[in-house]
Amino acid sequence: MRSERGLDWVSFLLADVQSGVGPFLAIYLWSSQHWDATHIGVIMTIAGAATVAARAPAGALVDWTLGKRGLIAAGALLVAAGTAALGLFPFFWPAAAAQTIIGACDAVFPPAIAAISLGVVGRAFFAERVGRNEAFNHAGNVVTAIAAGLAGWLIAPVAVLWLVVLLACASALALVMIDASEIDHRAARGLADGDDDPDDGARPSGLRVIFESRPLLIFTAAITLFHFANAAMLPLVGERLSEGRDQTGSLFMAACIIAAQAVMIPMAALVSAKADLWGRKPLLLAGFAALPIRGLLYTFFDDPAYLVSIQLLDGVGAGLFGALFFIVIDDLTEGTGHYSLALGASGACWGAGAALSNVVAGALVDTAGFNVAFLFLSAVAALAFLLLWLGMPESAKPERSAA
Template sequence: MATADDGVTERARAAGFHPRSLDAVNFLLADVRGALGPYLNVFLITQRHWSQTEVGWVTTIAGLIGLAAQTPAGAAIDATSRKRGAVVLALIVLAIGAAVIFAAPTFWPVLVANTGMAVVGDVFGPAVSAVTLGLYARRQLARRIGRNSAFDHAGNVAIAAAAGLVGYLFTQRAVFLMVPAFAVLAAIAMLSIPHRAIDRDRARGLDEEQATQGRQVPSGLRSLLRSRPLIVFALCAMLFHFANAPLLPLVGQKLAQSHPAWASAMLSSCIIAAQLIMLPVALVVGRTADSVGRKPILLIGFAVLPVRAALYTFSDSAPWLIAVQLLDGVGAGIFGAITPLVIADLMRGTGRYNLAQGAVATVQGIGASLSGLAAGVIIDHLGYTTAFLTFGAAACVALAALVTGMPETAGREDGRRA
C-alpha cells in the first residue's frame, strides 16, 4: 500500500485522517488516566486515613481482577474493526468509576470502582497502538510511536499541573471530577479519526501481502507461546513493573505526610518532573530505535531503576525526592516508548499484535498489582527504607534477566520465526 512522505498510508490520507488527531488522542488519554493512579492512594491515606494494608488490598484485588480481562481484550481488539468504539467505552467506564470514588470514598465503593477502571484501563495502550499500525507504514512506525509517547507524556504534565492546582484550590477529592471532563474530550478526539482510515489487517500486525493472499495465522495463544523472546520480555516487564509501580505512590505518601496541605501539589511536582524528562526521551527513542537497536536502549531504562530506588533512601527532603524522581523519566520513559516496537517486531506477520500487547500487559500488571500489597505490608511492618531497597533488589533481577535472556528484536522479518 502506498504511503505519503510522513508515513501515513494513502488510504488514511484519502479518508481525511490528519496526524494531529492521533496527537490529541494520546495527549487527552494521558489526562484521563493521570487524574487517577497515585492521587487515589495519597487521597485515601492522607484524607480518608486508610492504612497502607487497606490501600494495598484495594490495589491488588482490583489489579488482579482487571488482569484477567487484558489478554482476551487484546484478542478482541485484534478481531474487531471498532477500535475507536472500544476506547470510547473504556472512557465511559473510567468516568463513572471516578465519579463513584468522589461520591463515596469508602472501602467497597472504591474497590468496585477501582476494579472497573482496572478492567478497562489497559484497553488504551493496545487500542492506540493498533490504530497507529493501521494508519502508518512500518518504516515510519518507530518515529510515530515515539511521537505518541511524547504526546502522552505532555498530557501527563498537563494533568499533573492541573490536578495539583485543583487539589490546592479546592480539595484532593475534587481531582477525581476532572476524569469525566477529560474523558469527553478524549472521546471526541478518538472519533475525529475516520473509521475508514484504519486498515484492519495492518492494525493487527498482518503485512499487506498476507492480508491480500488470505494467509492463515496462528489461533489463540499459540503464536505467543511459541515466541521465546516474547516470553522473556514479558517476564522482564513483570519484574520491572513490580519494582517501579510502587515507587511514585510511596514518594507521594512521604511528601504528603510531611506537607499535608501541599499533598496534591507535591505529588504533581514528582509527576511533572519525570514527565518532562520522558517527553524528549520518547522522541529520542523513536529516532534511534532503528539505528541503535531495541536492546541497548532497554538496558539503559532497566539500569536506571535500581539506582533510583536506592537514592530515595538517602534523604526525606522534598527537593531531593523530587530530584530523584527525574530518573523515572529515563527508565519508565524508555520502557513505555519502546515496548510497542519490541512487540511489533516479535509479532510481525502473525496477526496477533494486540493479543501479544494484552498478554504482556497482563504479565506486567501482575507485577504491579502484587507490588501494591507488598509495599503496604513492608511499610506497615518495616518502614519506607526497607521497601525502597526491596524494590531496588527486584529491579536488579529484572536487569539481569534482560541482559542474559533477551535478544535484539530489530530487523526480524517474521514474528513466527522468533
Template sequence: MGTGGAYASRVATGRVTPTRALDVLNVLLSDVRYGLGAYLGVYLLTEHQWDAGEIGLALSIGGLAGLLAQAPIGLLVDAIRAKRALIAGAVLVVMACCLVIPLAPSFWPVTLAGVVGGLAGTSIAPTLAAISLGIVGPERFARRACRNEALFHAGNGAINLLILATAPFFGTPVLFWVMAGTGLASAAAALAIPPRSIDHAVARGLLPGAANVAPRQGWHLLTGSRPLLTFALCGALFHMANGSMLALVAQKLALQNIGWGVALTAICAIAAQVVMVPAATLAGARAESWGRRPLLLAAFLALALRGLLYTAFDHPAWLIGVQLLDGVGAGLIGALFPVVIADLTRGSGHFAAAQGVVGTVHGLGGVVSGALSGLIVVWAGYDAAFLALAATAGLGAALFWLTMPETRPLPLEKEFAHDHSAA
C-alpha cells in the first residue's frame, strides 16, 4: 500500500493524527532550530562588549562546522529509520549548547558551543522534511513543506513576542529560559509523531512502492544534475546576502538604543515573522499553479531591495519597517527549498542527501556573509555592509532568472507518481 493510502486508512480510524503532530513540532522548533540566532550577537555585544568582528568570526566558525557536516548528515538521514529520535536528540544538544554560553562568555567557549550546536542543528531541517515527505507522499509534499514553514514562522513570532514582553522585566536571562522550555517541548513533540505513519522509503525520495536504491556519494548528486548545481550556486548568493542582515540591523539598533537591544531585536524578528507566515502560505497555495521559479525570484528581489533601504534612514521605526521585506525573501525561499530538492530528486532515494549537499553550498554563503559583513562594518561602517549585501542579492537574482529552470513536475510525471502510489 502506498503512503497516501496507508495514511488515509489510519486517520479514518481516528487512531493517529501524524499531520497534527507535525504541526505542533514545527511551532515548537521555531526557538531551537537555529539556536539563539541574532540574539546571541546582541547579547555578546551589549553584555560582554564583543565587537562586530569578533561576533562574526565566532558565529562563522560554528556555522562552518555545521556546513561541513550537512552532506554526511543528509546521507545519515536517508539511511536510518530512527528519524524521530534524531530530531529529539538534536534539539536537546542545541538547547544545551545555548545554555552554557552565559557560564563562559569568552571567545573559545562560545565558539566551541557554536560548533557542537551547529553540528546538531544541521540535522533538524532535512530530518523534518524527510519525515514530512514520508507521511504525506510526493503529491502533497509541496503544500506540506510550505505549511511547515508557515507554522515555524508563526511559532517564531510568538516566541519573539514572549521575549519582547518579558525582556524589559527580566533582562537577557529570559532568552535562555525560553530556550530551555521550547527545547524540551520540541523533543517531546518529535517523539509524539506516530512511528508507523512514516513510509521510510518515500521519506528518502523514492516513489511509493519503488524498490530500494544503492547508496550514492553525496557530491555526485550535485555534479550529476545541472539544475541542482544551479539552485545550489544561486542559493549561495542569496544566503551570502541574507545571512548577516538581521544581525547587523540588530547590532545597529542596540548601539543606538542602549539598554533596548534584546527588545528591539525581538521587534525586528517579529516584523519579519508577520510577513513570513503569509509568504510561506502563498508559496504552498501557488507553487503548483505559478511554479517555483517566479516565487523564488521574488525572494531575491525583496532581499536586494531590503539591503538598499536599510541605508536610507537610521530611525528605528524605518529599520524595523524595512525588516518586513525579510519575511518575503526568507519566507519564500525557506518554504520552497525542500520542495525544489524533492522535485529534482524524485525517485532517486537521495532526498536528504541532496538537501545536505545543496545546503552545504547555501550555508557557505551564510558563513561568508557573517565573516565578511563583520569586517566591512569594522572598516567602513554599517551602510557599506548593507550596500554590499544588496549588490550580492541583485547578482543572485540575475543569475537565477537566466540559468534556473522551472522544477514543477509535469502533469505526466504527476500521473506516473499517482499510478505508483495507488499500486
C-alpha cells in the first residue's frame, strides 16, 4: 500500500531526527566548544528530562487524535528549529532551551509511528511492520552517519547539526505519502472490532490499566535499567575518541554508529521474521546480554579501531530492543484502547533512566575516569538482564506463536 511505502520513507528519514543530533552533539561540544564532560552530560540530560515529561501526555494525545501525521510533521519542524539554534548559539542556556524542544518532540515520534503502523496493517502483521520500520530506521542512521562523519571531518563538527535540520524538513514532507484514509484509528489505539472503548466508562482508565499489569511493570523496570546503562556509553566513547582528535572526532563517531546500525538492520529483520515464532523473551534476553559485555570490553584498550568494533554489540542490543519494545507493549495492552499511552508511560520511565545516565556517567568520568564509568554501567546492565530473565514472562499470545 501507499501508506506502507510512506512508513518506509518516514522511518528512514526520521532516523537521526528522532533523537536530535544524538551523540554528535557530545562531539561538537567537547571538541569544538571545549565543554567539560559534566556540562555535556547536563545538557544532554535536559533533552532526556523533557522527553520523560512529555512521553505519557504525548502517548495519550496520539491515542486521542486523528491527526497523527500532523503531530509527527510538527515535531520534525520543531526539531529542525532547535537543532539550528544549537549551531547558532552554542552556549549553555540557548542550548538548554533547544534541547528542551528537541526532547519534547522526541516523545511524539515513537508512539505516533507505532500507532500509524498498527492502524495501517493491524495486529496480525504488526510484528512484521515494526521490524520493517526499524530496519529502515537503522538504514537511515547508517546513511546519515556516513554523511555526518564526512561533514564533520571535511567541513566542521557544526556541519552535522545542519544535516539534521535538512533531514527533519525532509521527513515532514515524506509524511504526505501516508494516506490518512488507510489508518484505522480504532486499531491504532489497540482495540479490535467488538472491544469496548475504555473512554466510554466501560473499562478502567488508561493509567489504572497500566499500573495493574504486573508484567508491564516488570518490563518497564528492566528496560529502565537497560537504558540507564546504555544511554551514556556511546557519548562516552565519542568523548574518548575525540581526545586530541578535534577534526576527526566526528569521523570516528560516524564509524561507531555505522558499525552498530549495520548490525541493527538484520536484528530488526530477525524480529520481523521470528518474534511470533520464537516468542519475545528469548530475543530480548539476547539483546540485554550484549550490553554488560560491551561495557566491560570498552575498558580493555583505547585504540580507535578496537572501540569502533565493540559497537557491533550495540547493534545486537539496541537492534533487538528497538523493535521488540513496540511489540511487547502491544501484547501487554491488547484490548485496552490505551496502546500509545502505555508506550509513553513506559518510555518515560526508561527515558528517565537514560537521562540520568548521562549526568552520572559524566560525573564519574570527571572524578574517576572513563574505565570506572564503563564498569559501573556494565554492572547496571547485568542487573537489567537478571530482572528480565527471572521476572518477566513471555508476552506473546499462544495463537501468535503458533502462527
